[in-house]
Amino acid sequence: MNTDHFLGKMIQSDLDAGTYARPIATRFPPEPNGYLHIGSAFAVLTNAGMAERFGGKFNLRFDDTNPLKEDMKYVRAIEVDIRWLGLEPEVFFGSDYAQRIYESAVRLIRKGKAYVCDLNPAEMATYRGTLTEPGIDSPYRERSVEENLDLFRRMRAGEYEAGAKVLRAKIDMKSPNPTLRDPALYRIIHAPHYRTGDAWCIYPMYDFAHPIQDAVEGITHSLCSIEFKDHRPLYEWVMNELDIPEAPKQREFGRLNITGVVTSKRYLRELVEGGFVSGWDDPRLPTLMGLRRKGVTPESIRRFIGDVGMIRTSSTVDIALLDHAVRQDLKPKARTVMSVLDPVKFVIANYPEGETEWLDIENNAENESMGKRRVPFSRELYLEREDFREEPEKGFHRLAPGKEVRLKGAYFVTCTKVVKDPVTGEILELHGTYDPETRSGSGFSARKVKATLHWVSVKHSMQAEIRHYGPLLKPDTRLTESGNDWTLLVDPDSLVKITHARVESSVKNAAIGDRFQFIRHGYYALDPDIGHSGEPVFNRIVSLKDSKPKEAGN
Numbered sequence: 211m212n213t214d215h216f217l218g219k220m221i222q223s224d225l226d227a228g229t230y231a232r233p234i235a236t237r238f239p240p241e242p243n244g245y246l247h248i249g250s251a252f253a254v255l256t257n258a259g260m261a262e263r264f265g266g267k268f269n270l271r272f273d274d275t276n277p278l279k280e281d282m283k284y285v286r287a288i289e290v291d292i293r294w295l296g297l298e299p300e301v302f303f304g305s306d307y308a309q310r311i312y313e314s315a316v317r318l319i320r321k322g323k324a325y326v327c328d329l330n331p332a333e334m335a336t337y338r339g340t341l342t343e344p345g346i347d348s349p350y351r352e353r354s355v356e357e358n359l360d361l362f363r364r365m366r367a368g369e370y371e372a373g374a375k376v377l378r379a380k381i382d383m384k385s386p387n388p389t390l391r392d393p394a395l396y397r398i399i400h401a402p403h404y405r406t407g408d409a410w411c412i413y414p415m416y417d418f419a420h421p422i423q424d425a426v427e428g429i430t431h432s433l434c435s436i437e438f439k440d441h442r443p444l445y446e447w448v449m450n451e452l453d454i455p456e457a458p459k460q461r462e463f464g465r466l467n468i469t470g471v472v473t474s475k476r477y478l479r480e481l482v483e484g485g486f487v488s489g490w491d492d493p494r495l496p497t498l499m500g501l502r503r504k505g506v507t508p509e510s511i512r513r514f515i516g517d518v519g520m521i522r523t524s525s526t527v528d529i530a531l532l533d534h535a536v537r538q539d540l541k542p543k544a545r546t547v548m549s550v551l552d553p554v555k556f557v558i559a560n561y562p563e564g565e566t567e568w569l570d571i572e573n574n575a576e577n578e579s580m581g582k583r584r585v586p587f588s589r590e591l592y593l594e595r596e597d598f599r600e601e602p603e604k605g606f607h608r609l610a611p612g613k614e615v616r617l618k619g620a621y622f623v624t625c626t627k628v629v630k631d632p633v634t635g636e637i638l639e640l641h642g643t644y645d646p647e648t649r650s651g652s653g654f655s656a657r658k659v660k661a662t663l664h665w666v667s668v669k670h671s672m673q674a675e676i677r678h679y680g681p682l683l684k685p686d687t688r689l690t691e692s693g694n695d696w697t698l699l700v701d702p703d704s705l706v707k708i709t710h711a712r713v714e715s716s717v718k719n720a721a722i723g724d725r726f727q728f729i730r731h732g733y734y735a736l737d738p739d740i741g742h743s744g745e746p747v748f749n750r751i752v753s754l755k756d757s758k759p760k761e762a763g764n
Contacts, residue, residue, distance in 0.1 A: 215520035217256070220461060221264055221431055230456050234266030235429045238292075239273045239304070239420065242284035242404075246291045248496040248511070248532070249473040252466040255515045257433050258297050269427055270299040273420065275413045277403040291498040295508050304423050305405050311414045311422050312366070314452055315377060315395055319358045323451050324395060325351055326361035327378045334376075337383075338391050345383035345391040365398055368411045372398045379418075381447060389444050393417060417441055421448040424458040432460040436524055464521030468529050470681035471496045477689060486700045487682070493749050494682040494704055504679065505725050505735025505751035506532075510539035529681075536752045540725060540733045542577045548585070548618060548664040549713040549728040549748075551676055553592035555639035555668060558623060561589040566669070569650070571619035574727075583716050587620050590668040592712050597663050598640060600628055607660035609640070616662045618729065622648040664729040670715045675741035676708040676734070678750045709741065713748070725751065 221234060236257040240246065246254070261268035270292055274280045292299065318324035327350045329337060339345035353361075365375055377396035385391055395418040400411050414422075424432050432445070439462045449457035472478055473496055481487050481495070490497055493504035501511070514535035518527055567587040573580040593609065602610040609615050614624045627641035648654045684701045717726065717736075725735045732754050737747040 216522065217260060217431075217433060217461060217463060217520060218263065220459075221260060224430070224459070225264065230430045232428050232430065232456070234261060234264040234431065235269065235427065236261045236266065236431055236433055237269040237271050237302075237424065237427065237429050238299075239271045239423070240288055241273045241276070241279070241416075242281065242288060243276070243279035244284060244475045244479065245287055245490050246498045247473050247475075247478070248468060248471070248498070248501065249466050250291075251295060251498060251511050252515055252518070253433075253435060253463075254292065254295060254297070255512060256463060256520070258299070260431065260433060266430070268297070268299045269302055269429070270297075271302040271304060271423060271427065273416060273423075274303055274305045274403070274405065275416065275419050277399055277401040277413065280404055282404050287499065291502075294498065294502060295511065302423075302427060303405060304419055305403060307419070307423055307426055308406065308410055310426060311419050312412075314422050315362065315414070315418070316359065318379065318395070318451060319362060319377075320355060321451065322355060323380050324377055325353050325358050325380055326365070326375050327351070327392075328375055330373060334394075338388060339383070341388065344385075345388075347383050348378070348392065351380065351392070362396075365396070365412050366410075368400070370398055372400055374398060377412075379444075379447070381444075387440055387443055389417075389440050390447070393444060417444050418448060421445045421454075421458065421460075422452070425449070425452075425454045429458045430456075432458050434460065434462055435465045436462045436522075437465065438462055465524040466518065466521065467524065467526040468496065468532065469526060470529055470683060472682065472689070474689075477694070480694070481682075481696060481700070484696055486696050493677070494679050502723075503735075503737065504749050505723065505733065506536055507539050507725070510536040513539055533752045534756055536733065537754070537756050540727065540751070542574065543580075544725045544727045544733055545573045545580065545583075546575065546727045546729060547583075547714050547717055548666055549674070549676070549711055549731060549734075550592045550594050550664070550666050550671075551708050551711045551731060552595040553666075553710070553712050554595045554598065554637060556591045556593045556623070556625075556665070557639060557641045558589050558591070558644050559626070559641055560643045563589055565589065566667075569619050585619065585714055585716065586667045586670040588667045588669050591617070591665045592668055592671065593640070593663060593665050595637070597661075598625070598637070600637070608663060609661075614657070614659050616648070616650075616659050618662055618664045619650045620665070621645060621650075622657070622659060666712045666714045668712075671712040672715060672718060673741075673743065673745045674711045674713045675739075675745055675747045676711045676750065677737070677747060678706040678708070680704045680706075713746075717746070720746070727754075730754065 238254045238257050258268045327348045337346045376394045378392045378394050381390045383391045394415050396412050399413050442460045445460045491499040491503045493500050514532045568584045569587050570582045571585050572582050597608045599606050599610050609625050611625050614622050621644040623642050623644045625642045629639045682704045683699050687699050720736045722738050728734050733751040734748040737749050739747040741747050
C-alpha cells in the first residue's frame with residue numbers, strides 16, 4: 211500500500227519531531243463477535259502497512275469486553291483470516307487488561323472525574339439531550355468520591371443487577387459533542403466470559419477500554435475508521451486524565467464500501483441466520499472466508515486495497531476494481547484447462563475407434579515456466595453447445611455444417627452431420643471429420659480458420675458442477691436501518707448451478723482451493739462441496755472480461 215498520504219505524512223512528522231521514544235506501533239482491534247469482511251481487510255492492511263512502512267510493529271488485539279456476544283470460534287476465524295492475508299502479528303486480548311482498566315476507573319473516581327449513576331438507559335438517553343439541545347446533569351452526578359468508590363466496589367462484587375448502575379465519566383453535559391456528555395465507562399453484565407469465566411461482572415465500554423489497551427501495548431498511532439472521529443476527544447480525555455506519557459494518537463481514515471456488497475455485520479448476520487445464504491463462507495458474501503472459498507487470493511485483496519488507496523471519508527468503490535485485481539493476480543499463475551459447461555457430443559467419423567492420443571498443451575500462455583500438460587484426445591469429444599449453429603448468422607465463425615474450425619491444441623475439424631431428437635428437434639450430437647495433417651505444432655499453414663474451440667474427451671473428462679455467482683442483492687437495492695425484507699431484496703439468480711459440465715481430466719487430483727482458468731469462461735476454484743452425484747464443484751471466481759473502473763483513492 212502506498213503510504214504517501216495524510217496518515218503516512220502524519221506519522222513521518224511525528225518521527226521527525228521525536229514525538230515517541232519507542233518504535234511506531236499500530237493495531238487492529240476486532241471484537242470477536244463475527245467474521246472479518248473486505249472492509250475489515252482495508253483497516254487491517256492500513257494499520258499493518260503503516261507499521262511495516264515505518265519499521266514498527268503491528269498488533270492484533272481482540273476487544274473482548276462484552277461476554278454476551280463474544281466467542282472463541284470468532285477468535286480462531288479472525289486469526290485464520292489475518293494469517294491468510296499474509297500477516298503474523300503478535301496477538302493480545304483486551305480481557306487480559308481487566309484489572310488494569312478497573313484500577314484506571316478507580317483512579318478517575320478518586321480524581322472526581324467519574325461517578326456511579328442510577329439512571330436507566332432510557333433516562334440516560336433523555337438526559338443526554340440532542341444535537342441541538344444540551345444535556346442535563348444526572349441527579350447522581352455530585353455523589354462524593356467515597357460514595358462512588360463504595361458503589362463501584364459493590365458493582366464489582368456483584369451486588370447489583372444488570373442495568374441497575376453504570377460508571378460514567380464526569381465531563382460536560384453541555385458539550386456540542388454528545389460523546390463527551392458524561393459517557394458510560396463501565397456497565398454490569400452477569401454472564402460468563404469466554405476466557406475469564408465468572409471473574410468479572412462489570413465490563414468497560416469500548417471508548418474507555420480502548421485507549422488504555424493502546425497505552426499498555428505501546429501503540430503510537432491508533433488508526434481507525436471515520437465513524438470514530440467524534441469519539442477522538444473522549445480517547446484524548448482518557449489519556450489526559452490518566453496522565454499517559456507519550457500518549458497514542460487516534461486518527462481516522464474513510465470507511466470502504468463496495469457496490470452491490472453488504473458489509474454491515476448486522477445485515478450479514480440477518481442474511482446468514484435467515485438462511486438466505488449457505489453460511490458465513492458463502493461465496494456471495496464479502497466475508498474473508500467467503501472470498502477465500504470463492505477462490506479470491508490474498509494477493510489480489512492486497513492489490514485491490516492498494517488500488518483503492520487511502521480515503522479520508524466513507525467511499526463506495528465499484529466491485530469491478532476488485533474483480534480487476536483478481537484477474538491481474540491470477541492471469542500469470544492460474545493453470546489453464548478446458549471445460550465444457552453445456553456439452554454436445556462431437557463424433558469424429560474418420561478418427562480411429564478406441565484410440566487415445568495425448569497432446570501437449572501449455573498450462574499458461576502468459577507464463578512459459580508453468581510448462582505443459584498432457585491432454586487426451588479421442589474419437590468422441592464434447593464441445594460447447596453455443597459454439598455450434600445449424601444456420602449460422604452473419605459474423606458467426608465457430609462450428610456449423612460444412613464449416614472448418616480448429617480444436618485447441620489439436621486438429622482442424624469439419625461438421626458433416628447433425629443428429630436431432632425426432633420429436634423435440636433438440637440436437638443430440640454432431641458428427642464430423644478431422645484433418646490429421648493439421649495437428650497443432652506441426653507447422654501446417656495451407657489453410658486458415660477463423661475460430662479455435664475448446665473441447666474435452668468424452669471418455670476421459672470428468673463431470674463437474676459449476677457455480678456462477680452474481681450480486682447477492684437485486685439491482686438498485688437500498689438498505690434501511692429500520693429493517694429490510696430480505697425475501698424481496700435477495701436476487702434468486704445470484705447463484706446459478708450448472709450440474710452437467712465436463713472438465714478435462716488433468717484437474718482430477720486438484721486440492722480444495724486450487725485455481726484454474728477455464729478457457730473462455732473465467733477463473734475457477736475447487737470448492738469443498740461435493741455435487742449431488744459425487745462430482746467436484748468449481749466456483750467461478752471472476753469472469754475473463756475485464757473493464758477496470760477508475761481508481762477511487764485520494
